[in-house]
Amino acid sequence: MTLTGTRPVLTVDNLSVVYDVDKPVTAVKNVSLTLSPGEILGLAGESGCGKTTLAYAINRLHKPPARIDTGSVTFHDSDGTDSDLLALGDEQLRAFRWSKLSMVFQGAMNALNPVISIHAQLDDVLKTHRPGMSKADRRRLCADVLERVGVDSKRLSSFPHELSGGMRQRVMIAMALILEPQVMIMDEPTTALDVVVQRDILREILRLRDELNFAVIFITHDLPLLLEISDRIAIMLRGEIVELASSERIYREPEHAYTKKLLGSFPSLTGERGDFIRTGDHALRGESK
Ligand SMILES: Nc1ncnc2c1ncn2[C@@H]1O[C@H](COP(=O)(O)OP(=O)(O)OP(=O)(O)O)[C@@H](O)[C@H]1O
Ligand SMILES: [Mg+2]
Incomplete structure (x- = not known):
């Protein structure tokens, strides 16, 4: 996919998020990035580096003590309008979420209400x-998105307890997809699942x-996985994006010492460098194209 020159769908500029606790923590520091339509941008970094905080802030789902500093x-809507997400009123924000930008939360498969059917959710x-959609049309759309x-x-x-973890996670993805948003933020969507299901x-x-x-x-935090599926990868360290480049570049010519360290911490990526992207391991990416 050629992404250069496309109008982005999302621009994050100089975003900082602070947890206002006794000793305030700046969990996200001056993060800037753009996302192009159809692009998969991977965000990798060790536990606690601020990935979820960033995702919540982009979606304006953060709550005190978190504060955007x-x-x-x-x-940038495909209809040509731009919206400043941090300035939207509550009502506008509600209309926005799910329909334009949706999120699959970390541990989401456990977030389904156990006593409500999949259809009702x-x-x-x-x-x-x-609100104007007929009951029959809604039913059809629910069935479609699930398939x-x-x-x-x-x-x-x-009901959720009748489904496997993988199925529940698929239901959460269906929910994030149902209004055909232009952007989806997926926070560790498959981490809890076994490799085959993943x-x-x-x-x-x-x-x-x-x-x-x-x-x-x-x-x-699974960098090998990101190398397979992402167009570009952002590497986050202690709240900052220290490197952002194409997957190929991150893999072949990592610049930042932390990126190199991260690559080195996955046995599957070390050793015969150069084979990973071309051969079997990269089949996933190849299959979808
Ligand atoms: N409620 C909170 N109060 C104070 N500090 C918090 C709070 N939640 C998170 N933090 C701080 O923000 C940092 C980033 O947390 P965050 O959950 O965004 O990391 P993460 O990269 O998503 O980690 P993981 O890979 O484990 O999901 C943490 O290291 C912690 O210091
Ligand atoms: Mg997280």
Whole structure:
């Protein structure tokens, strides 16, 4: 995919987030990045470096003691309008979330309400955001989106505890997809799942991205995985993005000492450098194209 020259869908400029506790912590420091339509931007860094804090702040889901100290987040809608996300009123923000920009939270599969059917939980998003839609159309859309993420639509009547972890995670992705947002932020969407299920789901995400052209900020500490699926990767260290480049470049010519250290900490990436992207391990990326 050629991304140069495209108008971005999201611009984060100089964003800083502080936790106002006894000894205030600046968890996100002067972060700037752009996201192009259809792009998968990986965000990697060790536990506690500020990935989730950044994701929440972009979506304006942060709560006290977290506070945005500096910076701006601009959404460039495909209809040509720009919105300053940090300046939106509560009502505008509610309309915005899920429909323009949605999020799959860290540990999301455990966030489904156990006593409400899958259908009712998906339908809730539609009832709120598509009030004019008929019940039959909503039902059809819920079934469609579930099939899209690889879950049989018969499962609409199931309750979360009747589904495997992988299926529940797919349901969360379906929920994030149902209004066809232009941007999805996925925070460790597959980390809790076994490798086979994880790869199936990633394949699905790549396929859907190709079909629907949404952009993704994909957060994980799993750098090998990001190298496979991302167009570009941002490396975060103690709240700062210390390097941001194409996956290829991060892999072949890492510049920052921390990026090198991170690459070196994955046995699968060390040793015969150069083989990883070209051969088997990179098949996932190849398959979706
Ligand atoms: N509620 C809070 N109060 C004070 N400080 C916090 C709070 N939540 C997070 N922090 C600080 O912000 C930093 C970043 O946390 P964050 O959850 O964003 O990291 P992360 O990169 O998502 O980690 P992980 O990979 O474990 O999910 C933490 O190191 C911590 O110091
Ligand atoms: Mg996190």
